[in-house]
Amino acid sequence: MFQSVVTNSPLRVSIVGAGATDVELAAELSRLLEVASSYGDPSLRSRLNLTVYESAPRVLAAFPPAVSESSEEQLRHIGFTVRTGTRVTAAEPDGLRLGDGSQQAADLMVWAAGVKAPDFLGKLDGIESNRSNPIIVRPTLQTQDDDTLFALGDCPTLTLAGKEHPLAPTAQVATQQARHLAKYLPAWLDGGSLPDFAFHDFGALVSLSDYNAFGTLGQFGVFRGGFIKGRFAQLSHAMLYRQHQHALHGFRKAMTLWTAERIKGFVQPKIRLS
Ligand SMILES: Cc1cc2nc3c(=O)[nH]c(=O)nc-3n(C[C@H](O)[C@H](O)[C@H](O)COP(=O)(O)OP(=O)(O)OC[C@H]3O[C@@H](n4cnc5c(N)ncnc54)[C@H](O)[C@@H]3O)c2cc1C
Structure with missing residues:
Protein backbone atom coordinates (compact mmCIF):
# COMPACT_ATOMS: atom_id res chain seq x y z
CA MET A 1 0.00 0.00 0.00
CA ALA A 112 -7.84 -17.07 4.62
CA ALA A 113 -9.37 -20.20 3.12
CA GLY A 114 -10.01 -23.31 5.10
CA VAL A 115 -9.55 -24.32 8.69
CA LYS A 116 -6.90 -26.91 9.39
CA ALA A 117 -5.97 -28.26 12.79
CA PRO A 118 -2.26 -28.51 13.67
CA ASP A 119 -0.52 -31.58 12.22
CA PHE A 120 0.31 -33.09 15.61
CA LEU A 121 -3.42 -33.64 16.26
CA GLY A 122 -3.55 -35.95 13.26
CA LYS A 123 -0.63 -38.01 14.54
CA LEU A 124 -1.74 -38.78 18.08
CA ASP A 125 -1.56 -42.53 18.77
CA GLY A 126 -4.91 -44.27 18.87
CA ILE A 127 -6.90 -41.12 18.17
CA GLU A 128 -8.87 -40.99 14.97
CA SER A 129 -8.73 -37.80 12.94
CA ASN A 130 -9.62 -36.80 9.39
CA ARG A 131 -7.71 -35.18 6.51
CA SER A 132 -7.68 -31.73 8.15
CA ASN A 133 -6.44 -33.24 11.43
CA PRO A 134 -9.29 -32.55 13.84
CA ILE A 135 -10.05 -35.35 16.25
CA ILE A 136 -13.19 -37.29 15.41
CA VAL A 137 -15.44 -37.41 18.46
CA ARG A 138 -18.69 -39.12 19.34
CA PRO A 139 -21.78 -37.04 20.20
CA THR A 140 -20.71 -37.27 23.85
CA LEU A 141 -17.49 -35.42 22.82
CA GLN A 142 -15.46 -38.52 23.73
CA THR A 143 -12.89 -39.73 21.21
CA GLN A 144 -13.83 -42.75 19.10
CA ASP A 145 -11.96 -45.39 21.09
CA ASP A 146 -11.28 -43.90 24.48
CA ASP A 147 -14.05 -42.98 26.92
CA THR A 148 -11.67 -40.98 29.06
CA LEU A 149 -10.51 -38.62 26.33
CA PHE A 150 -12.67 -35.62 25.43
CA ALA A 151 -12.20 -32.99 22.77
CA LEU A 152 -14.18 -29.78 22.34
CA GLY A 153 -14.07 -26.46 20.56
CA ASP A 154 -12.04 -26.13 17.38
CA CYS A 155 -9.92 -29.28 17.80
CA PRO A 156 -12.58 -31.99 17.25
CA THR A 157 -14.97 -32.61 14.40
CA LEU A 158 -18.48 -33.80 15.10
CA THR A 159 -21.33 -34.41 12.69
CA LEU A 160 -24.59 -34.57 14.59
CA ALA A 161 -27.24 -37.17 13.74
CA GLY A 162 -29.33 -36.12 10.75
CA LYS A 163 -26.87 -33.43 9.69
CA GLU A 164 -24.91 -33.39 6.46
CA HIS A 165 -21.98 -31.28 7.63
CA PRO A 166 -19.90 -31.25 10.82
CA LEU A 167 -20.42 -28.47 13.33
CA ALA A 168 -18.57 -25.33 12.31
CA PRO A 169 -15.49 -24.34 14.33
CA THR A 170 -17.09 -21.30 15.94
CA ALA A 171 -17.11 -19.72 19.37
CA GLN A 172 -20.81 -20.51 19.64
CA VAL A 173 -20.17 -24.25 19.30
CA ALA A 174 -17.08 -24.17 21.57
CA THR A 175 -18.94 -22.34 24.34
CA GLN A 176 -21.93 -24.69 24.25
CA GLN A 177 -19.65 -27.73 24.31
CA ALA A 178 -17.74 -26.32 27.28
CA ARG A 179 -21.02 -25.71 29.15
CA HIS A 180 -22.23 -29.20 28.26
CA LEU A 181 -19.15 -30.89 29.70
CA ALA A 182 -18.99 -28.61 32.73
CA LYS A 183 -22.57 -29.61 33.50
CA TYR A 184 -22.38 -33.37 32.96
CA LEU A 185 -18.79 -34.39 33.64
CA PRO A 186 -19.02 -34.35 37.47
CA ALA A 187 -21.95 -36.78 37.44
CA TRP A 188 -20.23 -38.96 34.81
CA LEU A 189 -17.12 -39.15 37.02
CA ASP A 190 -19.40 -40.42 39.79
CA GLY A 191 -20.63 -43.21 37.52
CA GLY A 192 -23.59 -41.41 35.93
CA SER A 193 -24.41 -41.31 32.23
CA LEU A 194 -23.21 -38.74 29.75
CA PRO A 195 -25.86 -37.30 27.43
CA ASP A 196 -25.10 -36.45 23.81
CA PHE A 197 -24.16 -32.90 23.01
CA ALA A 198 -27.00 -30.96 21.34
CA PHE A 199 -26.18 -27.78 19.46
CA HIS A 200 -28.58 -24.87 19.74
CA ASP A 201 -28.12 -22.58 16.78
CA PHE A 202 -28.60 -19.00 17.90
CA GLY A 203 -27.78 -17.66 14.47
CA ALA A 204 -24.79 -16.01 12.92
CA LEU A 205 -23.79 -12.49 12.05
CA VAL A 206 -21.37 -11.01 9.60
CA SER A 207 -20.29 -7.39 9.87
CA LEU A 208 -19.15 -5.51 6.77
CA SER A 209 -17.41 -2.65 8.53
CA ASP A 210 -19.45 0.58 8.66
CA TYR A 211 -21.22 -0.37 5.41
CA ASN A 212 -23.66 -2.96 6.65
CA ALA A 213 -24.18 -6.18 8.61
CA PHE A 214 -26.26 -9.24 7.85
CA GLY A 215 -27.33 -12.16 9.93
CA THR A 216 -29.76 -14.85 10.78
CA LEU A 217 -31.33 -15.29 14.19
CA GLY A 218 -31.05 -19.09 14.25
CA GLN A 219 -33.57 -21.66 15.35
CA PHE A 220 -33.68 -21.00 19.08
CA GLY A 221 -34.13 -17.26 19.45
CA VAL A 222 -37.38 -15.33 19.74
CA PHE A 223 -37.61 -14.60 15.98
CA ARG A 224 -36.64 -18.04 14.69
CA GLY A 225 -34.65 -18.09 11.49
CA GLY A 226 -35.22 -14.38 10.88
CA PHE A 227 -32.96 -12.45 8.53
CA ILE A 228 -31.57 -9.20 9.88
CA LYS A 229 -29.54 -6.46 8.25
CA GLY A 230 -28.49 -2.84 8.53
CA ARG A 231 -28.37 -0.91 11.79
CA PHE A 232 -30.12 -3.63 13.81
CA ALA A 233 -27.63 -6.28 12.64
CA GLN A 234 -24.70 -3.92 13.31
CA LEU A 235 -26.00 -3.27 16.80
CA SER A 236 -26.47 -7.01 17.42
CA HIS A 237 -22.89 -7.63 16.28
CA ALA A 238 -21.58 -4.95 18.64
CA MET A 239 -23.64 -6.35 21.50
CA LEU A 240 -22.26 -9.85 20.87
CA TYR A 241 -18.76 -8.47 21.21
CA ARG A 242 -19.65 -6.73 24.48
CA GLN A 243 -21.29 -9.92 25.70
CA HIS A 244 -18.02 -11.81 25.12
CA GLN A 245 -16.10 -9.14 27.00
CA HIS A 246 -18.58 -9.39 29.86
CA ALA A 247 -18.23 -13.19 29.96
CA LEU A 248 -14.43 -12.92 29.99
CA HIS A 249 -13.86 -9.97 32.30
CA GLY A 250 -17.03 -9.48 34.34
CA PHE A 251 -19.34 -6.47 34.37
CA ARG A 252 -17.02 -3.80 35.86
CA LYS A 253 -14.03 -4.48 33.65
CA ALA A 254 -16.23 -4.85 30.56
CA MET A 255 -17.81 -1.45 31.28
CA THR A 256 -14.35 0.09 31.82
CA LEU A 257 -13.17 -1.36 28.50
CA TRP A 258 -16.25 -0.01 26.74
CA THR A 259 -15.73 3.46 28.24
CA ALA A 260 -12.01 3.43 27.40
CA GLU A 261 -12.75 2.42 23.80
CA ARG A 262 -15.35 5.21 23.47
CA ILE A 263 -12.81 7.77 24.70
CA LYS A 264 -10.07 6.39 22.44
CA GLY A 265 -12.44 6.49 19.46
CA PHE A 266 -13.12 10.13 20.28
CA VAL A 267 -9.51 11.30 20.66
CA GLN A 268 -7.58 8.99 18.33
CA PRO A 269 -7.55 8.91 14.53
CA LYS A 270 -9.43 6.02 12.93
CA ILE A 271 -6.34 4.52 11.30
CA ARG A 272 -2.58 4.37 11.73
CA LEU A 273 -0.75 5.35 8.58
CA SER A 274 2.67 4.13 9.74
C1 LIG B 1 -10.02 -14.35 12.75
C2 LIG B 1 -11.08 -15.18 13.40
C3 LIG B 1 -12.36 -14.68 13.53
C4 LIG B 1 -13.35 -15.44 14.14
N1 LIG B 1 -14.61 -14.90 14.27
C5 LIG B 1 -15.58 -15.63 14.87
C6 LIG B 1 -16.87 -15.09 15.03
O1 LIG B 1 -17.15 -13.95 14.63
N2 LIG B 1 -17.81 -15.86 15.63
C7 LIG B 1 -17.54 -17.12 16.10
O2 LIG B 1 -18.43 -17.78 16.65
N3 LIG B 1 -16.31 -17.66 15.94
C8 LIG B 1 -15.33 -16.95 15.35
N4 LIG B 1 -14.06 -17.49 15.19
C9 LIG B 1 -13.83 -18.87 15.66
C10 LIG B 1 -13.63 -18.90 17.17
O3 LIG B 1 -12.60 -17.99 17.53
C11 LIG B 1 -13.22 -20.31 17.58
O4 LIG B 1 -14.15 -21.22 17.09
C12 LIG B 1 -13.15 -20.46 19.10
O5 LIG B 1 -12.23 -19.55 19.63
C13 LIG B 1 -12.73 -21.89 19.45
O6 LIG B 1 -12.49 -21.98 20.81
P1 LIG B 1 -11.41 -22.98 21.37
O7 LIG B 1 -11.44 -22.81 22.85
O8 LIG B 1 -11.63 -24.34 20.82
O9 LIG B 1 -10.02 -22.51 20.77
P2 LIG B 1 -9.24 -21.14 21.01
O10 LIG B 1 -10.15 -20.02 21.32
O11 LIG B 1 -8.32 -21.03 19.86
O12 LIG B 1 -8.42 -21.42 22.34
C14 LIG B 1 -7.35 -22.34 22.36
C15 LIG B 1 -6.33 -21.80 23.33
O13 LIG B 1 -5.36 -22.83 23.55
C16 LIG B 1 -4.08 -22.24 23.48
N5 LIG B 1 -3.16 -23.30 23.06
C17 LIG B 1 -2.99 -23.80 21.83
N6 LIG B 1 -2.08 -24.79 21.83
C18 LIG B 1 -1.69 -24.93 23.11
C19 LIG B 1 -0.76 -25.78 23.76
N7 LIG B 1 -0.08 -26.70 23.10
N8 LIG B 1 -0.60 -25.64 25.08
C20 LIG B 1 -1.31 -24.71 25.78
N9 LIG B 1 -2.19 -23.88 25.22
C21 LIG B 1 -2.38 -23.98 23.90
C22 LIG B 1 -4.20 -21.12 22.47
O14 LIG B 1 -3.20 -20.15 22.65
C23 LIG B 1 -5.60 -20.58 22.81
O15 LIG B 1 -5.55 -19.61 23.81
C24 LIG B 1 -13.06 -16.74 14.61
C25 LIG B 1 -11.78 -17.24 14.47
C26 LIG B 1 -10.80 -16.49 13.87
C27 LIG B 1 -9.42 -17.06 13.74
Whole structure:
Protein backbone atom coordinates (compact mmCIF):
# COMPACT_ATOMS: atom_id res chain seq x y z
CA MET A 1 0.00 0.00 0.00
CA PHE A 2 2.86 2.36 0.91
CA GLN A 3 4.44 1.78 -2.53
CA SER A 4 1.12 2.46 -4.21
CA VAL A 5 0.79 5.78 -2.37
CA VAL A 6 4.34 6.84 -3.26
CA THR A 7 4.37 5.74 -6.91
CA ASN A 8 0.73 6.47 -7.73
CA SER A 9 0.46 2.93 -9.07
CA PRO A 10 -2.57 0.64 -8.89
CA LEU A 11 -2.80 -1.68 -5.92
CA ARG A 12 -4.10 -5.17 -6.61
CA VAL A 13 -5.38 -6.90 -3.48
CA SER A 14 -6.54 -10.52 -3.58
CA ILE A 15 -8.27 -12.32 -0.75
CA VAL A 16 -8.52 -16.09 -0.99
CA GLY A 17 -11.64 -17.47 0.64
CA ALA A 18 -15.01 -15.91 1.33
CA GLY A 19 -15.90 -17.15 4.78
CA ALA A 20 -16.90 -14.74 7.55
CA THR A 21 -13.31 -13.74 8.33
CA ASP A 22 -12.50 -12.99 4.69
CA VAL A 23 -15.69 -11.08 3.96
CA GLU A 24 -15.27 -8.97 7.11
CA LEU A 25 -11.61 -8.38 6.26
CA ALA A 26 -12.50 -7.32 2.72
CA ALA A 27 -15.00 -4.75 3.96
CA GLU A 28 -12.61 -3.44 6.64
CA LEU A 29 -9.84 -3.08 4.07
CA SER A 30 -12.06 -1.09 1.75
CA ARG A 31 -13.23 1.15 4.59
CA LEU A 32 -9.66 1.62 5.82
CA LEU A 33 -8.58 2.81 2.39
CA GLU A 34 -11.55 5.14 2.12
CA VAL A 35 -10.43 6.74 5.38
CA ALA A 36 -6.77 6.72 4.24
CA SER A 37 -7.82 8.52 1.03
CA SER A 38 -9.05 11.42 3.11
CA TYR A 39 -5.51 11.91 4.47
CA GLY A 40 -4.17 13.54 1.32
CA ASP A 41 -4.54 11.07 -1.55
CA PRO A 42 -8.18 11.06 -2.73
CA SER A 43 -7.33 8.77 -5.66
CA LEU A 44 -6.00 5.97 -3.45
CA ARG A 45 -9.33 4.16 -3.13
CA SER A 46 -9.99 4.34 -6.88
CA ARG A 47 -6.55 2.84 -7.65
CA LEU A 48 -7.46 -0.22 -5.67
CA ASN A 49 -8.27 -3.39 -7.49
CA LEU A 50 -9.92 -5.71 -4.97
CA THR A 51 -10.78 -9.34 -5.66
CA VAL A 52 -12.19 -12.11 -3.48
CA TYR A 53 -11.79 -15.72 -4.68
CA GLU A 54 -14.05 -18.48 -3.40
CA SER A 55 -14.20 -22.09 -4.60
CA ALA A 56 -17.78 -22.60 -3.38
CA PRO A 57 -20.65 -21.37 -5.57
CA ARG A 58 -21.42 -18.53 -3.13
CA VAL A 59 -19.69 -16.41 -0.53
CA LEU A 60 -20.32 -17.30 3.14
CA ALA A 61 -21.27 -20.85 2.18
CA ALA A 62 -21.90 -21.78 5.82
CA PHE A 63 -24.52 -19.02 6.16
CA PRO A 64 -28.10 -19.06 4.85
CA PRO A 65 -28.37 -17.96 1.18
CA ALA A 66 -30.00 -14.62 2.09
CA VAL A 67 -26.90 -13.60 4.07
CA SER A 68 -24.61 -14.75 1.25
CA GLU A 69 -26.53 -12.87 -1.42
CA SER A 70 -26.73 -9.62 0.55
CA SER A 71 -23.05 -9.78 1.52
CA GLU A 72 -21.93 -10.46 -2.05
CA GLU A 73 -24.05 -7.59 -3.31
CA GLN A 74 -22.53 -5.31 -0.67
CA LEU A 75 -18.98 -6.39 -1.58
CA ARG A 76 -19.62 -5.68 -5.25
CA HIS A 77 -21.19 -2.36 -4.32
CA ILE A 78 -18.02 -1.24 -2.51
CA GLY A 79 -15.91 -2.19 -5.51
CA PHE A 80 -14.85 -5.80 -5.01
CA THR A 81 -14.73 -8.30 -7.81
CA VAL A 82 -16.21 -11.47 -6.36
CA ARG A 83 -15.12 -14.66 -8.11
CA THR A 84 -17.11 -17.56 -6.72
CA GLY A 85 -16.66 -21.10 -8.08
CA THR A 86 -12.98 -20.27 -8.53
CA ARG A 87 -10.38 -22.47 -6.91
CA VAL A 88 -6.99 -20.98 -6.02
CA THR A 89 -4.26 -23.61 -6.05
CA ALA A 90 -1.18 -21.60 -5.04
CA ALA A 91 0.13 -18.24 -3.93
CA GLU A 92 3.20 -17.36 -6.01
CA PRO A 93 5.55 -14.36 -5.70
CA ASP A 94 3.64 -12.31 -8.30
CA GLY A 95 0.13 -13.49 -7.78
CA LEU A 96 -2.30 -16.34 -7.41
CA ARG A 97 -2.44 -19.52 -9.48
CA LEU A 98 -6.00 -20.60 -10.25
CA GLY A 99 -7.39 -24.08 -10.79
CA ASP A 100 -7.61 -23.54 -14.56
CA GLY A 101 -3.83 -22.88 -14.64
CA SER A 102 -4.09 -19.12 -15.15
CA GLN A 103 -2.21 -16.62 -13.02
CA GLN A 104 -3.83 -13.55 -11.46
CA ALA A 105 -1.33 -10.83 -10.66
CA ALA A 106 -1.59 -9.40 -7.16
CA ASP A 107 0.47 -7.00 -5.06
CA LEU A 108 -1.06 -8.04 -1.77
CA MET A 109 -2.42 -11.54 -1.16
CA VAL A 110 -4.35 -12.69 1.89
CA TRP A 111 -4.95 -16.41 2.28
CA ALA A 112 -7.84 -17.07 4.62
CA ALA A 113 -9.37 -20.20 3.12
CA GLY A 114 -10.01 -23.31 5.10
CA VAL A 115 -9.55 -24.32 8.69
CA LYS A 116 -6.90 -26.91 9.39
CA ALA A 117 -5.97 -28.26 12.79
CA PRO A 118 -2.26 -28.51 13.67
CA ASP A 119 -0.52 -31.58 12.22
CA PHE A 120 0.31 -33.09 15.61
CA LEU A 121 -3.42 -33.64 16.26
CA GLY A 122 -3.55 -35.95 13.26
CA LYS A 123 -0.63 -38.01 14.54
CA LEU A 124 -1.74 -38.78 18.08
CA ASP A 125 -1.56 -42.53 18.77
CA GLY A 126 -4.91 -44.27 18.87
CA ILE A 127 -6.90 -41.12 18.17
CA GLU A 128 -8.87 -40.99 14.97
CA SER A 129 -8.73 -37.80 12.94
CA ASN A 130 -9.62 -36.80 9.39
CA ARG A 131 -7.71 -35.18 6.51
CA SER A 132 -7.68 -31.73 8.15
CA ASN A 133 -6.44 -33.24 11.43
CA PRO A 134 -9.29 -32.55 13.84
CA ILE A 135 -10.05 -35.35 16.25
CA ILE A 136 -13.19 -37.29 15.41
CA VAL A 137 -15.44 -37.41 18.46
CA ARG A 138 -18.69 -39.12 19.34
CA PRO A 139 -21.78 -37.04 20.20
CA THR A 140 -20.71 -37.27 23.85
CA LEU A 141 -17.49 -35.42 22.82
CA GLN A 142 -15.46 -38.52 23.73
CA THR A 143 -12.89 -39.73 21.21
CA GLN A 144 -13.83 -42.75 19.10
CA ASP A 145 -11.96 -45.39 21.09
CA ASP A 146 -11.28 -43.90 24.48
CA ASP A 147 -14.05 -42.98 26.92
CA THR A 148 -11.67 -40.98 29.06
CA LEU A 149 -10.51 -38.62 26.33
CA PHE A 150 -12.67 -35.62 25.43
CA ALA A 151 -12.20 -32.99 22.77
CA LEU A 152 -14.18 -29.78 22.34
CA GLY A 153 -14.07 -26.46 20.56
CA ASP A 154 -12.04 -26.13 17.38
CA CYS A 155 -9.92 -29.28 17.80
CA PRO A 156 -12.58 -31.99 17.25
CA THR A 157 -14.97 -32.61 14.40
CA LEU A 158 -18.48 -33.80 15.10
CA THR A 159 -21.33 -34.41 12.69
CA LEU A 160 -24.59 -34.57 14.59
CA ALA A 161 -27.24 -37.17 13.74
CA GLY A 162 -29.33 -36.12 10.75
CA LYS A 163 -26.87 -33.43 9.69
CA GLU A 164 -24.91 -33.39 6.46
CA HIS A 165 -21.98 -31.28 7.63
CA PRO A 166 -19.90 -31.25 10.82
CA LEU A 167 -20.42 -28.47 13.33
CA ALA A 168 -18.57 -25.33 12.31
CA PRO A 169 -15.49 -24.34 14.33
CA THR A 170 -17.09 -21.30 15.94
CA ALA A 171 -17.11 -19.72 19.37
CA GLN A 172 -20.81 -20.51 19.64
CA VAL A 173 -20.17 -24.25 19.30
CA ALA A 174 -17.08 -24.17 21.57
CA THR A 175 -18.94 -22.34 24.34
CA GLN A 176 -21.93 -24.69 24.25
CA GLN A 177 -19.65 -27.73 24.31
CA ALA A 178 -17.74 -26.32 27.28
CA ARG A 179 -21.02 -25.71 29.15
CA HIS A 180 -22.23 -29.20 28.26
CA LEU A 181 -19.15 -30.89 29.70
CA ALA A 182 -18.99 -28.61 32.73
CA LYS A 183 -22.57 -29.61 33.50
CA TYR A 184 -22.38 -33.37 32.96
CA LEU A 185 -18.79 -34.39 33.64
CA PRO A 186 -19.02 -34.35 37.47
CA ALA A 187 -21.95 -36.78 37.44
CA TRP A 188 -20.23 -38.96 34.81
CA LEU A 189 -17.12 -39.15 37.02
CA ASP A 190 -19.40 -40.42 39.79
CA GLY A 191 -20.63 -43.21 37.52
CA GLY A 192 -23.59 -41.41 35.93
CA SER A 193 -24.41 -41.31 32.23
CA LEU A 194 -23.21 -38.74 29.75
CA PRO A 195 -25.86 -37.30 27.43
CA ASP A 196 -25.10 -36.45 23.81
CA PHE A 197 -24.16 -32.90 23.01
CA ALA A 198 -27.00 -30.96 21.34
CA PHE A 199 -26.18 -27.78 19.46
CA HIS A 200 -28.58 -24.87 19.74
CA ASP A 201 -28.12 -22.58 16.78
CA PHE A 202 -28.60 -19.00 17.90
CA GLY A 203 -27.78 -17.66 14.47
CA ALA A 204 -24.79 -16.01 12.92
CA LEU A 205 -23.79 -12.49 12.05
CA VAL A 206 -21.37 -11.01 9.60
CA SER A 207 -20.29 -7.39 9.87
CA LEU A 208 -19.15 -5.51 6.77
CA SER A 209 -17.41 -2.65 8.53
CA ASP A 210 -19.45 0.58 8.66
CA TYR A 211 -21.22 -0.37 5.41
CA ASN A 212 -23.66 -2.96 6.65
CA ALA A 213 -24.18 -6.18 8.61
CA PHE A 214 -26.26 -9.24 7.85
CA GLY A 215 -27.33 -12.16 9.93
CA THR A 216 -29.76 -14.85 10.78
CA LEU A 217 -31.33 -15.29 14.19
CA GLY A 218 -31.05 -19.09 14.25
CA GLN A 219 -33.57 -21.66 15.35
CA PHE A 220 -33.68 -21.00 19.08
CA GLY A 221 -34.13 -17.26 19.45
CA VAL A 222 -37.38 -15.33 19.74
CA PHE A 223 -37.61 -14.60 15.98
CA ARG A 224 -36.64 -18.04 14.69
CA GLY A 225 -34.65 -18.09 11.49
CA GLY A 226 -35.22 -14.38 10.88
CA PHE A 227 -32.96 -12.45 8.53
CA ILE A 228 -31.57 -9.20 9.88
CA LYS A 229 -29.54 -6.46 8.25
CA GLY A 230 -28.49 -2.84 8.53
CA ARG A 231 -28.37 -0.91 11.79
CA PHE A 232 -30.12 -3.63 13.81
CA ALA A 233 -27.63 -6.28 12.64
CA GLN A 234 -24.70 -3.92 13.31
CA LEU A 235 -26.00 -3.27 16.80
CA SER A 236 -26.47 -7.01 17.42
CA HIS A 237 -22.89 -7.63 16.28
CA ALA A 238 -21.58 -4.95 18.64
CA MET A 239 -23.64 -6.35 21.50
CA LEU A 240 -22.26 -9.85 20.87
CA TYR A 241 -18.76 -8.47 21.21
CA ARG A 242 -19.65 -6.73 24.48
CA GLN A 243 -21.29 -9.92 25.70
CA HIS A 244 -18.02 -11.81 25.12
CA GLN A 245 -16.10 -9.14 27.00
CA HIS A 246 -18.58 -9.39 29.86
CA ALA A 247 -18.23 -13.19 29.96
CA LEU A 248 -14.43 -12.92 29.99
CA HIS A 249 -13.86 -9.97 32.30
CA GLY A 250 -17.03 -9.48 34.34
CA PHE A 251 -19.34 -6.47 34.37
CA ARG A 252 -17.02 -3.80 35.86
CA LYS A 253 -14.03 -4.48 33.65
CA ALA A 254 -16.23 -4.85 30.56
CA MET A 255 -17.81 -1.45 31.28
CA THR A 256 -14.35 0.09 31.82
CA LEU A 257 -13.17 -1.36 28.50
CA TRP A 258 -16.25 -0.01 26.74
CA THR A 259 -15.73 3.46 28.24
CA ALA A 260 -12.01 3.43 27.40
CA GLU A 261 -12.75 2.42 23.80
CA ARG A 262 -15.35 5.21 23.47
CA ILE A 263 -12.81 7.77 24.70
CA LYS A 264 -10.07 6.39 22.44
CA GLY A 265 -12.44 6.49 19.46
CA PHE A 266 -13.12 10.13 20.28
CA VAL A 267 -9.51 11.30 20.66
CA GLN A 268 -7.58 8.99 18.33
CA PRO A 269 -7.55 8.91 14.53
CA LYS A 270 -9.43 6.02 12.93
CA ILE A 271 -6.34 4.52 11.30
CA ARG A 272 -2.58 4.37 11.73
CA LEU A 273 -0.75 5.35 8.58
CA SER A 274 2.67 4.13 9.74
C1 LIG B 1 -10.02 -14.35 12.75
C2 LIG B 1 -11.08 -15.18 13.40
C3 LIG B 1 -12.36 -14.68 13.53
C4 LIG B 1 -13.35 -15.44 14.14
N1 LIG B 1 -14.61 -14.90 14.27
C5 LIG B 1 -15.58 -15.63 14.87
C6 LIG B 1 -16.87 -15.09 15.03
O1 LIG B 1 -17.15 -13.95 14.63
N2 LIG B 1 -17.81 -15.86 15.63
C7 LIG B 1 -17.54 -17.12 16.10
O2 LIG B 1 -18.43 -17.78 16.65
N3 LIG B 1 -16.31 -17.66 15.94
C8 LIG B 1 -15.33 -16.95 15.35
N4 LIG B 1 -14.06 -17.49 15.19
C9 LIG B 1 -13.83 -18.87 15.66
C10 LIG B 1 -13.63 -18.90 17.17
O3 LIG B 1 -12.60 -17.99 17.53
C11 LIG B 1 -13.22 -20.31 17.58
O4 LIG B 1 -14.15 -21.22 17.09
C12 LIG B 1 -13.15 -20.46 19.10
O5 LIG B 1 -12.23 -19.55 19.63
C13 LIG B 1 -12.73 -21.89 19.45
O6 LIG B 1 -12.49 -21.98 20.81
P1 LIG B 1 -11.41 -22.98 21.37
O7 LIG B 1 -11.44 -22.81 22.85
O8 LIG B 1 -11.63 -24.34 20.82
O9 LIG B 1 -10.02 -22.51 20.77
P2 LIG B 1 -9.24 -21.14 21.01
O10 LIG B 1 -10.15 -20.02 21.32
O11 LIG B 1 -8.32 -21.03 19.86
O12 LIG B 1 -8.42 -21.42 22.34
C14 LIG B 1 -7.35 -22.34 22.36
C15 LIG B 1 -6.33 -21.80 23.33
O13 LIG B 1 -5.36 -22.83 23.55
C16 LIG B 1 -4.08 -22.24 23.48
N5 LIG B 1 -3.16 -23.30 23.06
C17 LIG B 1 -2.99 -23.80 21.83
N6 LIG B 1 -2.08 -24.79 21.83
C18 LIG B 1 -1.69 -24.93 23.11
C19 LIG B 1 -0.76 -25.78 23.76
N7 LIG B 1 -0.08 -26.70 23.10
N8 LIG B 1 -0.60 -25.64 25.08
C20 LIG B 1 -1.31 -24.71 25.78
N9 LIG B 1 -2.19 -23.88 25.22
C21 LIG B 1 -2.38 -23.98 23.90
C22 LIG B 1 -4.20 -21.12 22.47
O14 LIG B 1 -3.20 -20.15 22.65
C23 LIG B 1 -5.60 -20.58 22.81
O15 LIG B 1 -5.55 -19.61 23.81
C24 LIG B 1 -13.06 -16.74 14.61
C25 LIG B 1 -11.78 -17.24 14.47
C26 LIG B 1 -10.80 -16.49 13.87
C27 LIG B 1 -9.42 -17.06 13.74
